[in-house]
Amino acid sequence: MNRNLPQLSVLILSSEYPPWIEGGLGTYVHGLAKFLAKKNVSVTVLVLGNSKKEYYRESAGIKIYKPALTASVKNSYADWIAAANLGMFQYASMLSQKESFSIIHAHDWLVSGAASALKKLLAIPLVSTLHSTETARKRTSSFMPEGGIVSWERQLLQYSDKVIVCTKEMEQEACSVLRGCPTVVIPAGIDPETLEEEKAVSSINTPYLLSYGRLVPEKGFEMLLDSFAELKKTEFNLHLVIGGKGPLYIPLTKQAEELGIQESITFTGFLNWKERNYLLRRAAAAIFPSLYEPFGLSAVESMYKGTPTIASNVGGYRETVRDGQTGILFQAGSVASLTEGMAKLLNQPLLSHQLGKNVKAFTVDHYHWQEIIAEIIEIYLQQILTEEKRN
The missing domain is CATH 3.40.50.2000 (Glycogen Phosphorylase B;)
Structure with a gap:
């Protein structure tokens, strides 16, 4: 050849x-x-x-x-x-x-x-x-x-x-x-060389969850805000960072205000790959709540960075995320299921460590x-x- x-x-x-x-x-x-x-x-x-x-x-x-x-x-x-x-x-x-x-x-x-x-x-x-x-x-x-x-x-x-x-x-x-x-x-x-490049963005002084993608309905960000509001009732010292742009930007900011969590959320706008990598490596977990996801490259990127990953059980995530081994899958569209998954990860440091361990090698071998x-x-x-x- x-x-x-x-x-x-x-x-x-x-x-x-x-x-x-x-x-x-x-x-x-x-x-x-x-x-x-x-x-x-x-x-x-x-x-x-x-x-x-x-x-x-x-x-x-x-x-x-x-x-x-x-x-x-x-x-x-x-x-x-x-x-x-x-x-x-x-x-x-x-x-x-x-x-x-x-x-x-x-x-x-x-x-x-x-x-x-x-x-x-x-x-x-x-x-x-x-x-x-x-x-x-x-x-x-x-x-x-x-x-x-x-x-x-x-x-x-x-x-x-x-x-x-x-x-x-x-x-x-x-x-x-x-x-x-x-x-x-x-x-x-994935391109490991690109995923290693980082550029510092505004620092967040509290532990944070990260989610990113186009701000469109099929990405599930509206449900993520509802779930995060539930989580904040017990996890007071926690922040949510959402990266991306799209038609839901204004509706999502209004939803955050209505839920009373606007002070605990940062909307970054579009993230280039260096900024995304920087935030991924420091996040307590990466959340991908899509209602429809053909492949889910973002979850593979997150796993490569060793970030504990939570994704909905739809489409490509069912093939890229191995539940309990390389990440956690939750019931798509379910606020309760996502809240439970996030709480489980935050309250079990050993599980979080295990999900981040050896995942980088898995992504390199397969993707x-x-x-x-x-x-x-x-x-x-x-x-x-x-x-x-x-x-």
């Missing part, structure tokens, strides 16, 4: 990439690109544009482009998606005239239009990673943008030669969108990008070989 790698050129299509990160998708794509480049793969990343200004930089051998919008955009989210995909398609078409791409790797429905059109234009394989599905998210969220998201998801899966999903549950979700979807389960990866990238490259080569035989 190694003799083929210098000729492998991957075109990655994504809606997120540093510094434009909203959630786990951008972190995943960054890790993917970084470790592909370490394997001497030529990597070009195209990020959906959102302005008339074009952006380009090269970092660690990775070429990163954010095309300018070439079509007018009204106030509709769907209009922006259409314009951004058109700009991405046109820019990739131009790049393909001077660089021969081997394969396209698309990420989620937001780039479906560009990905499917480029597959036809360039006549090369398309691999996609499905990070979540609209159908599953709709069960817990009313904040979804307008437009035919399910149809975009289905289009991406129909044009994909192989679909990477991170968990068995996501495999079932993909098949619910498109029957017979050509899936393969490969978990998301290191170095191992995962080899599986993804093998998928690329298989699809390229299949395409060559077909032609």
Whole structure:
């Protein structure tokens, strides 16, 4: 396999990439690109544009482009998606005239239009990673943008030669969108080098719990505040830090005031990875109360840092967190179950110590990008070989 790698050129299509990160998708794509480049793969990343200004930089051998919008955009989210995909398609078409791409790797429905059109234009394989599905998210969220998201998801899966999903549950979700979807389960990866980097943030002088993610309904932060209010009745000297941004920021601050716990909560806003790592290493525990979670990379990050981890028993957490061994699982959506789990961890120092012990080695063994990238490259080569035989 190694003799083929210098000729492998991957075109990655994504809606997120540093510094434009909203959630786990951008972190995943960054890790993917970084470790592909370490394997001497030529990597070009195209990020959906959102302005008339074009952006380009090269970092660690990775070429990163954010095309300018070439079509007018009204106030509709769907209009922006259409314009951004058109700009991405046109820019990739131009790049393909001077660089021969081997394969396209698309990420989620937001780039479906560009990905499917480029597959036809360039006549090369398309691999996609499905990070979540609209159908599953709709069960817990009313904040979804307008437009035919399910149809975009289905289009991406129909044009994909192989679909990477991170968990068995996501495999079932993909098949619910498109029957017979050509899936393969490969978990998301962590980058230990990045997880060791830290940047100090405002110090908190009392023991604190940490939770972070996009402030949207499916992440379960509203329930976390209710649970923390219950915990504060007995754990007076305790603080809660919530990192992230999103549409629930103002509602959550109002909820904290109504519960009378606003003085015991810090909303940090968006945390970059260095700030997140700093807070994780010092937290009494990390709490991830999602109502829907396709993979749950945050829990793996927490375990790597040796932070006692509590997560809801949904989606990817059921596969990444081993209850009682690497963390604690609680009943999703249950304030009582989460409160019990947090109290159990805080009142049993030995359990807390055991959950943090040897967990770092577990995450490196199971989720290191170095191992995962080899599986993804093998998928690329298989699809390229299949395409060559077909032609």
